[in-house]
Amino acid sequence: MNRLAALILASLVCFQCAQKVAPTGGKKDEIPPKLVASHPVNKATNFKENVITLTFDEYVVIDNLMQKLIITPETDNTYTPLVKNETVILKFKKPFADSTTYTLNFGDGIKDQAERNPAQNLKLVFGTGALIDSGRVYGTVKDIRTNQPVFDALVGLYRLSDTLTPERIKPYYFSKTDSSGRFSIENTQLANYLLIALTDKNKNLLYNPKDESIAFIDTIVQVKSDTNNYQLSLFHSDVTEPKIQRTIPKVNDYTLVFNKGMDSAAVDFHQGPNLHYQLESPTQLKFYNIPAQTDTIRASITVRDSLGYELTFDQKIMFLPQRGKEKQPSPTSIKNTPPTSEAIEPLLNLELALSKPILNFDSTMLTITADSMITVAQQNTSFTWNRDRTLLKLKAATEAKDSVVIRIAKGAFISIENDSIPATTYKYNILKPADFGIIRGTVQNPSGRSFFIELLDKDFKNVISEVNTSPFVFRNIKPGNYRMRLILDDNRNGRWDTGNFKRKQQPEKILVYPSELIIKSNFEYEENYFTIPSR
Known part of the structure; x- marks a missing residue:
């Protein structure tokens, strides 16, 4: 009996030693789930059901699928998503429309259960008729002012209509751009459409002109079985009526x-x-x-x-009636551009912005002194007001070597509310050219079109300087990184004019120099930066 017990105990020990134990540690699972079966199968025809299933090689979960799943053509056929272990089930409310090719693009809406790795390039195409539509349109979407690719822009094909308004009509086929601004709309009917891109910030497939940008192709897009490549440039155009x-x-x-x-x-x-x-x-x-x-x-x-x-x-x-003690108006304030922290050229070019319209300005109470001793004569100074008399542009020819001081006495500016700014002094240092860089360039302009060139900071947020001639030069540029763009000013109004989809009006074209300009002190850069196309 003791011998039998010993044999049983030994067998149990050996069995436990042979059991498989999950390994500890090791590399993190970074392999995305793989689709192993679907119903219908990809590119299936004559599909008449309203339930779609996708089976993967591991347990999966859905992540905000109803927002991420893009179904084209656009449909009002609602569905309920379910997950059972390795299978995702989409139960649609009704069968799909007859003789139509549908594309379901899942984005990153399906992920593995363990590490949340999204399934890659997951797309299902099927037809409810005998054929799969073969039309395709692809291209890129960029921002017109920076020429940078736009991620997650909506690009849509719209059925032709004289009353097409993307504010109220959704695209029939659509896609989203990737991080490089690329898009591809596939398996469409071979027909004529309008091609429009939107930023679609609120994800409703409709255009909100107050907050969203738009781009469109002027001509009808003829979708064929061979590919069509289009470049779209998004622009903002707030066409809401003033009120x-x-x-x-x-x-x-x-x-x-x-x-x-x-x-x-x-x-x-x-x-x-x-x-x-x-x-x-x-x-x-x-x-x-x-x-x-x-x-x-x-x-x-x-x-x-x-x-x-x-x-x-x-x-x-109607102004409010005075009640109690008379309320004093807010004091007039003044702001100078450029600020005194910036060095300037001897040819003074200053803007003074005032918070209220100025009723009286006594120029004799504003004095300019060069190098602490030379007073600039009034005849060498000019003053120009805007319509509201709230912005004064001051130009003065000085021969300053070190500094310029502008002194404004109290009472020089009398506002319409009969108050004045306090006595104010601005001191500017004169810049030393060796501390700055110079950009020179030419523009190839065979058609003689009107243009202007902007030098901007590296993020395209602020315009540093502007010229409108060729050859051109930007002087006294602080060391740093800059961007440059040429704006075609065909209506010669001195500014960039955006487009208007309602009027089928494209924005004025912008040519962006493709790379950053790295400016160093005491260095000149010269190149043929732009070539303007003929009309």
Whole structure:
């Protein structure tokens, strides 16, 4: 008996030693799940069911699939996603439309259960008719102002219609761009379409012109079985109609707030006093209670945005009555450009921005001194005001070697509210050319088209300088990295004009120099930077 027990014990020990134990540690699983079967199979025809299954080589989970799964053509056939171990099941509410090729692009919506590795390039194509459509359109989407690729832009093929408005109509076929801005719309019907790209920030497949950018091809796109390659450049174009959002009445002023930025405002007062007014910001038109009014003032106002959309309306302007102690107006402030932290050239070019319209300016109370001793004569100084008398451009020819000092006495500027800025002094150092770089270049322009060139910071956010001739030169550039672009100014208005899908108007073309310019001190760069195409 003891011998039998010993044999059983030995057998149990050997059995336990032979059992497989999961290894500890080791490399992390980075292998994505692989599709091993689907119903229907890829490129299947005559599919008449409303349930789709996909089976993988390991357990999977879905991740926000209803937002990530792109089904084209666009369909209102809702579905419910389910997961059972290695299988994903899509139960659609109804069968698919007859004689149509469908493409299901899953993005990264299906991942393995263990490490959440997404299935790669997961796409299923099937047809409900006897054939699989073979049309394909591909290309790239970039930002027009930077020429940089745009990731996750919506690119759509729209059925032809005289009343097509992407604000209300979704694309029939669509795709999303990858990190290189590339897109591909495949298995489409061989037909004619309109091709439009959107940033589609809210993911609703519709165009929101206030917040989203758009690009479109002017001509009808003829989709064939051979590939069609298109380059689209996104631009922002806020075509929403101007309107008043609210009014801000106060004792000393009355402000209209608009829903978008305005380029200009014109006011006609009806048989009443002409109040002072200004576009205090692109969205705010301010009227000053000068001369002081207690009655309602009626005015006809026309505002115009950068796209040429106008709003003309009659407005009653009523200031709040004075209650209690008289409220003092806010003091007038002033801002100088460039700031005094920047060195300047001896040929002074200064902008003074004031917070209120200026009623009186005494130029004799503004003095300019070069190198602490030489006073610049008035005849060598020029002053130019904007329409609202809120921006003064000052130019002065000096022979300064070290510094320029501008002194503004109190009382030099008297605002419409009868106050003045305090005495103010600006001191600028004169730059030393050896500390800066120079960019020289030429533009090949066989058709003689109008243009201007912008030198920008490396992120395309700020314009450093601008020229409009060839050959051109940018002088006294601080060492650093810069970008450069040429804007075709065909309407010769001195600025870039965006496009307008409603008017089928493309934006003015922009040529972006392909690489950064690395500027060093005491160094000149010269090249044929741009070639302008013929019209």
